[in-house]
Amino acid sequence: xxxxxxxxxxxxxxxxxxxxxxxxxxxxxxxxxxxxxxxxxxxxxxxxxxxxxxxxxxxxxxxxxxxxxxxxxxxxxxxxxxxxxxxxxxxxxxxxxxxxxxxxxxxxxxxxxxxxxxxxxxxxxxxxxxxxxxxxxxxxxxxxxxxxxxxxxxxxxxxxxxxxxxxxxxxxxxxxxxxxxxxxxxxxxxxxxxxxxxxxxxxxxxxx
Amino acid sequence: xxxxxxxxxxxxxxxxxxxxxxxxxxxxxxxxxxxxxxxxxxxxxxxxxxxxxxxxxxxxxxxxxxxxxxxxxxxxxxxxxxxxxxxxxxxxxxxxxxxxxxxxxxxxxxxxxxxxxxxxxxxxxxxxxxxxxxxxxxxxxxxxxxxxxxxxxxxxxxxxxxxxxxxxxxxxxxxxxxxxxxxxxxxxxxxx
Numbered sequence: 001x002x003x004x005x006x007x008x009x010x011x012x013x014x015x016x017x018x019x020x021x022x023x024x025x026x027x028x029x030x031x032x033x034x035x036x037x038x039x040x041x042x043x044x045x046x047x048x049x050x051x052x053x054x055x056x057x058x059x060x061x062x063x064x065x066x067x068x069x070x071x072x073x074x075x076x077x078x079x080x081x082x083x084x085x086x087x088x089x090x091x092x093x094x095x096x097x098x099x100x101x102x103x104x105x106x107x108x109x110x111x112x113x114x115x116x117x118x119x120x121x122x123x124x125x126x127x128x129x130x131x132x133x134x135x136x137x138x139x140x141x142x143x144x145x146x147x148x149x150x151x152x153x154x155x156x157x158x159x160x161x162x163x164x165x166x167x168x169x170x171x172x173x174x175x176x177x178x179x180x181x182x183x184x185x186x187x188x189x190x191x192x193x194x195x196x197x198x199x200x201x202x203x204x205x206x207x208x
Numbered sequence: 209x210x211x212x213x214x215x216x217x218x219x220x221x222x223x224x225x226x227x228x229x230x231x232x233x234x235x236x237x238x239x240x241x242x243x244x245x246x247x248x249x250x251x252x253x254x255x256x257x258x259x260x261x262x263x264x265x266x267x268x269x270x271x272x273x274x275x276x277x278x279x280x281x282x283x284x285x286x287x288x289x290x291x292x293x294x295x296x297x298x299x300x301x302x303x304x305x306x307x308x309x310x311x312x313x314x315x316x317x318x319x320x321x322x323x324x325x326x327x328x329x330x331x332x333x334x335x336x337x338x339x340x341x342x343x344x345x346x347x348x349x350x351x352x353x354x355x356x357x358x359x360x361x362x363x364x365x366x367x368x369x370x371x372x373x374x375x376x377x378x379x380x381x382x383x384x385x386x387x388x389x390x391x392x393x394x395x396x397x398x399x400x
Contacts, residue, residue, distance in 0.1 A: 045381055118384065
């Protein structure tokens with residue numbers, strides 16, 4: 001199993017990145033649809049339950065991604081990036097990672113505070129208990145605001161993040177995007193690892 | 209026929225509750241036609257996974273029962289619920305229950321029960337079989353009736369029964385909410 005290398009991302013980082021991205025986009029779309037008053041009430045109920053279950057999947061994956069980030073090594077920034085770009089990229093990535101935790105946690109708080117008291121039955125398999133928060137319409141309203149606000153911010157940053165990745169790929173023609181696609185190196189003049197130190201992981205990665 | 213048995217005839221009417229004592233009324237007293245009073249309480253619960261559930265009631269209903277003094281089995285009960293009147297502590301749940309997802313109260317404004325048989329099971333208890341119609345679908349259902357009292361022209365019963373909502377295409381929310389709707393009704397009838 002590939003791990004993060006000096007100049008590229010490993011299997012887990014790439015897999016979690018794209019899986020979380022797809023799930024979050026799906027959740028945002030689901031969130032828009034299920035809030036529409038014209039939706040059939042029975043379908044709306046089901047959509048809410050799916051939204052909650054998938055949201056907990058994202059929360060679990062985001063926690064896993066965070067743990068891997070904390071204990072693993074991190075690829076060096078692409079050499080063509082200037083110091084301002086590196087700081088901007090790091091800030092955006094950390095904020096995105098944080099929002100991937102905050103948004104589902106706030107959603108959990110909504111389910112925990114709403115007077116509707118609908119159990120969170122994770123894919124009809126196990127009941128996820130509510131957070132220790134009091135149930136009230138005010139609490140539900142507050143956490144709904146946090147949940148939606150954080151989700152919109154996450155969506156905006158994700159769009160910015162994607163736009164930057166595309167800019168680097170098609171305009172700057174560096175490996176910012178390609179290495180998150182599992183193809184580090186050959187896409188530009190900055191393919192060489194930032195650290196020339198021999199590393200078995202690098203050699204392993206170069207075979208792929 | 210025992211006086212108690214007579215009272216059981218009344219049971220068919222899902223009626224009941226009140227301050228009436230459990231003393232067995234005289235057959236002659238119980239026989240007759242009763243109109244279900246608005247003071248009756250039609251309560252129901254739907255349990256949910258992890259404990260708790262939905263507690264609700266219907267505030268609009270109508271019905272009548274005829275207790276046959278000569279043959280309990282010939283007694284009859286008819287009962288109509290108006291699902292638009294369903295009420296729970298949470299307005300959004302009440303609205304959901306009225307919606308097309310559950311009762312579809314606009315399309316099917318009534319839920320009806322018509323007894324088909326009454327069977328005495330004890331001194332003051334009986335089983336009432338009948339046909340329940342909801343959302344245009346009819347199924348046989350059974351309710352347990354306990355006579356709680358007969359005082360003056362008023363008769364009171366407690367009626368309980370479990371109804372599987374999936375039979376009536378109301379199984380939205382399962383398995384988070386159980387399929388069974390537990391009815392617990394205190395029904396009072398005024399003699400006419």
